Amino acid sequence: MRRNTARWKAVLRSGIAATAMAMMATTALLPSAASADEPVPVRPAAPIPVPQELDPAFYNPPADLVASKAPGEIIAARQVSVANFGLIPLNVDAWQLSYRSNNSRDEAIPAVATVLKPRGSAPDKLVSMQIAEDSLAGYCAPSYAVQQWSVASFVGQIVVPAEFIISQGALQQGWGVVIPDHQGLDNAYAAGPLGGRITLDGIRAATAFEPLRLAENTRIGMYGYSGGAIVTGHAAELKQSYAPELNIVAAAEGGVPADLGVVLNVANGQATSGLVLAAVNGLTREYPDFARFVNENMDLLGKGLSFVQSGLCVQYVSSLLPFLNLKGMLRVPGDPMRHPAVVDVIDKTRMGKAVPDMPMYIWNANPDEIIPVGQVNTLVDTYCRNPSASVQYTREHFGEHVATEISGAGPAMLWMRDRLEGVPAQQGCSITDAGWLALDPNGTALLASTFGETFASFFGKPIGVK
Numbered sequence: 001m002r003r004n005t006a007r008w009k010a011v012l013r014s015g016i017a018a019t020a021m022a023m024m025a026t027t028a029l030l031p032s033a034a035s036a037d038e039p040v041p042v043r044p045a046a047p048i049p050v051p052q053e054l055d056p057a058f059y060n061p062p063a064d065l066v067a068s069k070a071p072g073e074i075i076a077a078r079q080v081s082v083a084n085f086g087l088i089p090l091n092v093d094a095w096q097l098s099y100r101s102n103n104s105r106d107e108a109i110p111a112v113a114t115v116l117k118p119r120g121s122a123p124d125k126l127v128s129m130q131i132a133e134d135s136l137a138g139y140c141a142p143s144y145a146v147q148q149w150s151v152a153s154f155v156g157q158i159v160v161p162a163e164f165i166i167s168q169g170a171l172q173q174g175w176g177v178v179i180p181d182h183q184g185l186d187n188a189y190a191a192g193p194l195g196g197r198i199t200l201d202g203i204r205a206a207t208a209f210e211p212l213r214l215a216e217n218t219r220i221g222m223y224g225y226s227g228g229a230i231v232t233g234h235a236a237e238l239k240q241s242y243a244p245e246l247n248i249v250a251a252a253e254g255g256v257p258a259d260l261g262v263v264l265n266v267a268n269g270q271a272t273s274g275l276v277l278a279a280v281n282g283l284t285r286e287y288p289d290f291a292r293f294v295n296e297n298m299d300l301l302g303k304g305l306s307f308v309q310s311g312l313c314v315q316y317v318s319s320l321l322p323f324l325n326l327k328g329m330l331r332v333p334g335d336p337m338r339h340p341a342v343v344d345v346i347d348k349t350r351m352g353k354a355v356p357d358m359p360m361y362i363w364n365a366n367p368d369e370i371i372p373v374g375q376v377n378t379l380v381d382t383y384c385r386n387p388s389a390s391v392q393y394t395r396e397h398f399g400e401h402v403a404t405e406i407s408g409a410g411p412a413m414l415w416m417r418d419r420l421e422g423v424p425a426q427q428g429c430s431i432t433d434a435g436w437l438a439l440d441p442n443g444t445a446l447l448a449s450t451f452g453e454t455f456a457s458f459f460g461k462p463i464g465v466k
Contacts, residue, residue, distance in 0.1 A: 039210060042095065043078035049147035052112070052138035052185065058098050059138070060110055060185055067108040069100035071197075072204025072243075075110065077211075082116065083148035084454070085161045091462040092171060093117050096143055097209060101201040103184070104193040104286060104348070112143050113180040113202035115212055116171060118464030123176035124215035125420040128203050130195070130235075131163045132227030133183050133314070136278055140313035141181040156313030163225070166409055168457070169450035170223075171464045173417060176214055178206040182231045189227070189282025190260060192349050196234030200243040207246070219420045221250040223412065225405045226371065229253035230349075233379075236356035250419030252361040252412040255371045255401055258379040261337060261346040262372055264326065272370050274309070274321030281306050283345055293341035294330075302329030352382040359390040359425035361415045363437070365404035366395040384429035391429040398436040407436060410443025410450075 052059035061075050069075060076098040083089045094116045101111040117123050131142045135157060138144070145152035145160040153161045170177050180202035182195035199222065207214055224232030236251040257263050260279065267276035284291035298306070305324070309317050330336040337343075362380060366373040373395060383389045392415065396404050419425060438444055457463050 040074045040077050045079040045081050049150050051144040066100050066110050072201040074099050074205050081148040082146045085153045086150040088458050097205045099205040101198045111198045114143050115178045115206045117176040119462045122213040125175040127170045127221045128178045129167045130224030130228035130231040132159050134227040135313040136187050137311045142179045143181050156315040158315045168454050172453045174464045186285040188286040190279035191286035192230040192234035194286050195231030196238045199235040220248045221416045223252045226255040229256045233351045237354040240357045248358050254363040254408050256376050258351040259375040262375040266372050268326045271322045273324035275318040278317035287345045289341050290345040297330050299329050355386045355389050361392050363394040363408040365399040368401050370401045390425050394432045396434050396437050407438040410447035411440050
């Protein structure tokens with residue numbers, strides 16, 4: 001915590017840091033949770049948002065308090081003001097929830113999610129949006145980055161503001177939205193089983209939060225792309241065993257890193273090697289045996305570059321360190337991918353261990369320079385061996401990783417809307433090869449409407465209010 005705080009203070013100017021510390025001190029004086037038979041009090045929004053490094057009272061409540069709660073039980077709640085790029089406010093109802101979750105070893109941990117809905121509404125649909133944080137510091141997390149007066153957009157968090165617009169598309173449909181900080185307090189980028197639990201517990205917290213006013217038997221969907229797909233995929237697979245009571249009726253994921261070993265092999269020595277090095281460092285924060293292996297065997301260059309990355313957001317972890325020989329930084333005989341500690345963490349984070357019990361919509365570029373399509377094909381084949389699987393899989397051939405996120409968002413949201421409206425998904429599996437998803441007129445129209453409504457919201461128009 002002290003190390004991350006020091007880096008954050010190096011980024012922020014002293015005046016902002018002093019104000020943030022004052023806000024933290026005020027927050028710490030407030031009660032952190034209600035008793036079991038009382039609703040959690042909702043604190044008012046702070047005038048200046050504070051990231052987790054400077055707000056331990058909310059993000060990191062006492063361990064005994066966290067352990068005393070059930071998974072998904074709310075510890076504290078507060079109103080927030082959300083905005084595009086930290087500057088342009090959204091006219092929606094918004095809160096943050098602190099709640100108990102579990103890590104991948106089933107140990108109690110604190111977690112935070114942002115929940116939103118159209119003004120004054122009582123939604124009967126909820127979507128959990130797993131935004132691709134892809135970073136190694138708390139100030140990069142969605143809960144901070146989506147708030148008004150956050151500076152995250154200006155210090156390297158370029159993905160959260162962009163994907164937040166897709167979340168606004170869900171709000172424009174009249175749906176409730178929950179956005180979990182799925183990397184957890186330790187910012188464990190790429191640790192899918194951890195993120196899956198945090199996501200499912202975030203849905204539990206949202207459905208129990210009275211001010212969100214969700215209707216009884218609310219239909220729930222999950223959505224994520226790339227780093228968000230890591231989490232969405234694991235949450236879909238874990239749902240039946242971890243949170244079977246949740247009425248999750250759909251999951252849409254694109255650019256799916258189903259097998260991190262394949263992703264690392266492709267990135268080694270290539271332009272995206274810095275992003276994958278960040279994922280390696282993120283995994284060390286959740287898997288102690290893997291952390292021990294990396295600490296004992298990574299050379300001085302690798303350790304130095306990892307230290308540089310350790311407090312940065314996605315823009316810098318992905319662009320500053322291209323063309324690295326990641327395997328060459330690990331001083332072990334032979335291919336380090338075959339070392340037991342590496343094999344173990346790749347196996348634990350590989351998707352395909354359980355067939356999701358909800359319909360799945362999956363899309364991927366072919367080729368995708370970051371997320372190889374072959375390992376997505378393998379995942380779909382694994383699911384579809386089971387006759388109970390319901391998977392609609394589309395490969396886009398005129399695209400690449402970023403472009404396919406944009407072109408595929410419209411069709412994915414249309415598919416999600418049908419599921420949330422109660423339209424049954426097709427049984428079994430289908431695989432479609434598309435030239436360019438942007439040629440789907442309905443999907444493109446929805447995407448254009450989303451951007452248009454978002455632009456209108458810049459001038460104060462309420463989002464999702466009919």
